[in-house]
Amino acid sequence: MSLFEQTLKKIQPIDTSFYDKAQAKLDMLTKPQGSLGRLEEFARRYSAIKEDLTPKVGKKAVFTFAGDHGVADEGVSAFPKEVTPQMVLNFIRGGAGINVIARHVGADVIVVDVGVDYEFTEELHGSNEFIKKKVKLGTNNMAKGPAMTRNEAVKALEVGIGVANEYAAKGYDIFGTGDMGIANTTPSSAIVAAITGKEVESVTGRGTGIDDKSFDKKVAVIKKALDINKPNSKDALDVLARVGGLEIAGIAGLIIGGAANRIPVVVDGFISTAGALIATELEPKIKDFIFMAHRSVEVGHQVMLDWIGQKPFVDLNLRLGEGTGAAIGISLIECGVKIMTEMATFADAGVSESNI
Amino acid sequence: MSLFEQTLKKIQPIDTSFYDKAQAKLDMLTKPQGSLGRLEEFARRYSAIKEDLTPKVGKKAVFTFAGDHGVADEGVSAFPKEVTPQMVLNFIRGGAGINVIARHVGADVIVVDVGVDYEFTEELHGSNEFIKKKVKLGTNNMAKGPAMTRNEAVKALEVGIGVANEYAAKGYDIFGTGDMGIANTTPSSAIVAAITGKEVESVTGRGTGIDDKSFDKKVAVIKKALDINKPNSKDALDVLARVGGLEIAGIAGLIIGGAANRIPVVVDGFISTAGALIATELEPKIKDFIFMAHRSVEVGHQVMLDWIGQKPFVDLNLRLGEGTGAAIGISLIECGVKIMTEMATFADAGVSESNI
Numbered sequence: 001m002s003l004f005e006q007t008l009k010k011i012q013p014i015d016t017s018f019y020d021k022a023q024a025k026l027d028m029l030t031k032p033q034g035s036l037g038r039l040e041e042f043a044r045r046y047s048a049i050k051e052d053l054t055p056k057v058g059k060k061a062v063f064t065f066a067g068d069h070g071v072a073d074e075g076v077s078a079f080p081k082e083v084t085p086q087m088v089l090n091f092i093r094g095g096a097g098i099n100v101i102a103r104h105v106g107a108d109v110i111v112v113d114v115g116v117d118y119e120f121t122e123e124l125h126g127s128n129e130f131i132k133k134k135v136k137l138g139t140n141n142m143a144k145g146p147a148m149t150r151n152e153a154v155k156a157l158e159v160g161i162g163v164a165n166e167y168a169a170k171g172y173d174i175f176g177t178g179d180m181g182i183a184n185t186t187p188s189s190a191i192v193a194a195i196t197g198k199e200v201e202s203v204t205g206r207g208t209g210i211d212d213k214s215f216d217k218k219v220a221v222i223k224k225a226l227d228i229n230k231p232n233s234k235d236a237l238d239v240l241a242r243v244g245g246l247e248i249a250g251i252a253g254l255i256i257g258g259a260a261n262r263i264p265v266v267v268d269g270f271i272s273t274a275g276a277l278i279a280t281e282l283e284p285k286i287k288d289f290i291f292m293a294h295r296s297v298e299v300g301h302q303v304m305l306d307w308i309g310q311k312p313f314v315d316l317n318l319r320l321g322e323g324t325g326a327a328i329g330i331s332l333i334e335c336g337v338k339i340m341t342e343m344a345t346f347a348d349a350g351v352s353e354s355n356i
Numbered sequence: 357m358s359l360f361e362q363t364l365k366k367i368q369p370i371d372t373s374f375y376d377k378a379q380a381k382l383d384m385l386t387k388p389q390g391s392l393g394r395l396e397e398f399a400r401r402y403s404a405i406k407e408d409l410t411p412k413v414g415k416k417a418v419f420t421f422a423g424d425h426g427v428a429d430e431g432v433s434a435f436p437k438e439v440t441p442q443m444v445l446n447f448i449r450g451g452a453g454i455n456v457i458a459r460h461v462g463a464d465v466i467v468v469d470v471g472v473d474y475e476f477t478e479e480l481h482g483s484n485e486f487i488k489k490k491v492k493l494g495t496n497n498m499a500k501g502p503a504m505t506r507n508e509a510v511k512a513l514e515v516g517i518g519v520a521n522e523y524a525a526k527g528y529d530i531f532g533t534g535d536m537g538i539a540n541t542t543p544s545s546a547i548v549a550a551i552t553g554k555e556v557e558s559v560t561g562r563g564t565g566i567d568d569k570s571f572d573k574k575v576a577v578i579k580k581a582l583d584i585n586k587p588n589s590k591d592a593l594d595v596l597a598r599v600g601g602l603e604i605a606g607i608a609g610l611i612i613g614g615a616a617n618r619i620p621v622v623v624d625g626f627i628s629t630a631g632a633l634i635a636t637e638l639e640p641k642i643k644d645f646i647f648m649a650h651r652s653v654e655v656g657h658q659v660m661l662d663w664i665g666q667k668p669f670v671d672l673n674l675r676l677g678e679g680t681g682a683a684i685g686i687s688l689i690e691c692g693v694k695i696m697t698e699m700a701t702f703a704d705a706g707v708s709e710s711n712i
Contacts, residue, residue: 030446031453032434032564036680037653037673078388078710086707090386095700097387103698104691208388209710297393314670316688317393324392331687332672335460342459344451351442354434354565 004154004253007161010260014288018048022340025053029343030351038313042291042336049264049289050173054341057173057334060107062323063163063254064091064098064178067115067156067246068138070147071225072183076218078208084182085118091180091322092126098178098322099128105331107176109323110167114159115139115246116181133159135246139187142225146242147187153241153249160253161260168261175258176293176330177251178323179271183207185298188274190222190243192300194231195277196307203300205270208319236281244278251275256282259289266333268326269296269318273304280308293329294318360510360609363517366616370644374404378696381409385699386707394669398647398692405620405645410697413529413690416463418679419519419610420447420454420534423471423512423602424494426503427581428539432574434564437538441474444536447678448482454534454678455484461687463532465679466523470515471495471537471602489515491602495543498581502598503543509597509605516609517616524617531614532649532686533607534679535627539563541654544630546578546599548656550587551633552663559656561626564675592637600634607631612638615645622689624682625652625674629660636664649685650674 001009022044027033034040047055066088072081090096091111094103102109112131113120117138124130135156139147148156164175185207192203200222206215222243229242240249252275258265259279267276267290280286292305295312297319305312313332318325346353357365378400383389390396403411422444428437446452447467450459458465468487469476473494480486491512495503504512520531541563548559556578562571578599585598596605608631614621615635623632623646636642648661651668653675661668669688674681702709 029453030443030451031676035564035674035676036453037675039672039674080708080711083708086705087386090700090705090707093700093705095386095705097385097392097695097699100694100698101691104687104694208391313672316395316669318391318395319393320387320391328688328691331460332684335457335684338456338460339453342456343453344446344449349442349446349449349451351446352436352439355436 002154003158003161007256007260008283011283011285013285014048015051016048018051019044021053022047026340028345030346030349036339039336039339042333043340046264046333046337049262055337057337059172060174060330061110061167061172062098062102062107062176062178062327063110063112064180064323065112065114065247065250066180068117069181069183069187069245070139070141071143071186071221073141074143074221076186076221077183078210079182081182084180085116087180088113088116092124092128092130094127096322097320097324101324101327105327107327107330112163112250114156114250131163139245142229142243143221146229147244148241150237150241153237156246156249157253160250161257164254164257164261168263174264174330175254176266176323176326177254177268177272177275178326179247179251179321181245181247184245184271186218186222187243187245187248188271189300190225191239191274191277192303194226194239194243195233195281196303197233198303203303205298205300236278240278248275252278255279255286255290259286264291265289266291266293266326266329268293268323269321270298270301271321273301276308277304291329291333294325358510359514359517363612363616364639367639367641369641370404371407372404374407375400377409378403382696384701386702386705392695395692395695398689399696402620402689402693405618411693413693415528416530416686417466417523417528418454418458418463418532418534418683419466419468420536420679421468421470421603421606422536424473425537425539425543425601426495426497427499427542427577429497430499430577432542432577433539434566435538440536440538441472444469444472448480448484448486450483452678453676453680457680457683461683463683463686468519468606470512470606487519495601498585498599499577502585503600504597506593506597509593512602512605513609516606517613520610520613520617524619530620530686531610532622532679532682533610533624533628533631534682535603535607535677537601537603540601540627542574542578543599543601543604544627545656546581547595547630547633548659550582550595550599551589551637552659553589554659559659561654561656592634596634604631608634611635611642611646615642620647621645622647622649622682622685624649624679625677626654626657627677629657632664633660647685647689650681
């Protein structure tokens with residue numbers, strides 16, 4: 001049995017009795033019951049995943065998976081393809097959006113090359129970890145044939161699983177997902193359309209900022225890719241291989257590996273949620289281990305959130321990716337967990353309880 | 357001229373040319389233009405308030421104003437009145453929700469007694485600052501007459517202004533507002549109804565968690581208070597005095613003092629926004645200095661947000677008050693400011709720009 005199959009089998013349902021136990025604990029604290037709303041919800045679920053009523057959010061990491069896309073050749077992005085490796089170097093050096101936000105919330109950034117179309121041979125200077133696990137030099141152009149073979153998709157998933165296992169062993173408490181890959185909203189929209197059956201137009205957005213003409217082309221390219229490849233909507237691995245991406249596979253693998261290790265995974269925006277969609281289609285139990293951090297500007301994001309059945313934490317009009325929304329989500333979960341573990345009880349503080 | 361009048365006169369419009377200057381700076385950073393959405397908006401406005409393109413969010417404070425309400429005698433709250441001083445002690449000792457969240461975001465908590473119906477004579481042990489500026493031992497019961505005299509309302513406003521001046525002088529960069537006062541959703545709803553002219557039923561909620569019967573009573577009490585006191589909707593000071601609260605006045609004063617000192621003020625939920633409503637009615641220029649942190653569960657909150665014309669940062673179903681939402685808002689503003697000041701530019705990082 002492959003690492004991929006083994007890991008999927010390892011995922012167990014969460015013990016939902018911890019929801020009630022955690023809420024009972026929250027209700028003893030000096031505040032009206034339920035008055036911290038979703039912060040309490042985050043604490044309950046974190047507690048249930050960890051099976052711990054005094055959990056900690058200690059070591060935190062955002063994993064930014066990078067990969068290139070053959071479909072970029074079709075002119076679907078506002079940015080040239082060389083930006084993917086340039087941004088990888090920026091991540092390593094600490095100058096990107098995800099670096100700033102991760103520092104703000106106390107999370108490490110780990111950059112994972114699953115499939116950048118560039119060999120990083122120069123000396124890499126920077127304080128952020130870089131994991132070289134390239135499966136191939138970018139996907140093939142899905143407008144002309146499958147983006148990857150099924151075997152390559154499994155390898156890329158296993159990169160994510162391997163990273164999850166490694167950082168679980170290192171004692172990390174929570175993971176965030178992130179992505180970098182010029183043109184990657186195109187395969188993400190294709191994944192949404194393939195799995196949910198929605199019209200391509202209704203799940204396709206402007207990515208990094210394309211004009212009307214490029215948008216029409218993008219829609220046409222996605223339709224063509226779906227038409228040529230005919231991904232099987234009931235087989236998420238087939239969808240991933242035919243119209244997905246290497247970094248999307250890495251993200252799906254991280255989520256699968258997180259769930260197998262009972263580590264909460266905070267999912268970033270549109271591209272990361274495409275990874276989460278693949279992961280939860282492969283194993284629906286994974287839904288209990290993931291937290292959707294924010295609602296992206298990308299129109300297809302809401303379709304996936306509804307399909308997975310979760311409400312995002314915040315809506316800040318973000319559309320950068322990299323894990324920026326996930327980092328904000330991690331901080332909000334930590335806030336909720338601290339509420340549960342650091343607040344005084346009514347008894348301790350000598351505060352009178354409700355009359356009702 | 358009173359401190360109150362002087363401070364209102366001191367407030368100057370913000371230099372909106374800084375919006376464009378700040379956006380120009382944000383657009384040089386290694387991300388698609390505008391892709392960090394509202395984080396960029398926060399950075400722009402913070403920059404404009406400070407008239408600084410490399411601003412910092414250094415020292416941060418949440419001010420939790422405490423006061424009691426004569427109208428609590430009408431049975432409008434789920435909690436007994438003694439909870440106000442009990443919670444003040446909890447704030448000082450660091451066991452309340454606001455203490456946990458403020459620690460999480462690196463903000464100090466400063467507790468201000470503007471009108472608690474209790475003399476704090478015991479030794480106060482705790483690491484959080486306590487400012488004793490009691491104007492009176494709680495408001496009068498507004499269901500029977502004015503909550504305060506106009507002079508008492510001005511004194512309570514000046515407590516907030518004095519605190520703002522003091523912490524501006526101490527070098528604080530950003531303020532958050534918070535409240536504690538059993539029954540204080542009742543005067544807050546009365547303020548919304550008095551100023552906006554909306555029906556009492558449409559601006560009244562469940563506060564800390566009352567049942568249907570108590571809710572009907574609460575609505576009737578607010579209607580009676582408005583009927584007896586006939587606050588003048590065009591005179592915010594009259595509204596504050598007749599149907600307001602001492603801690604609400606303190607919050608309004610902090611906001612006025614913040615604006616006069618060019619310090620951004622992050623406004624918490626329902627009660628704090630009632631304070632912001634008073635402040636912005638007294639001086640509309642104040643709108644540019646305040647940030648609405650979150651959308652409260654309290655139904656009347658949205659009415660005030662629309663009236664003031666701002667969109668809250670997050671909606672996490674919070675209804676605790678104390679400044680808990682404001683603390684989260686401060687962290688998001690700091691995040692946006694760090695984006696503007698810490699990210700690499702395209703030129704520095706050697707990243708190619710958009711083709712479009």
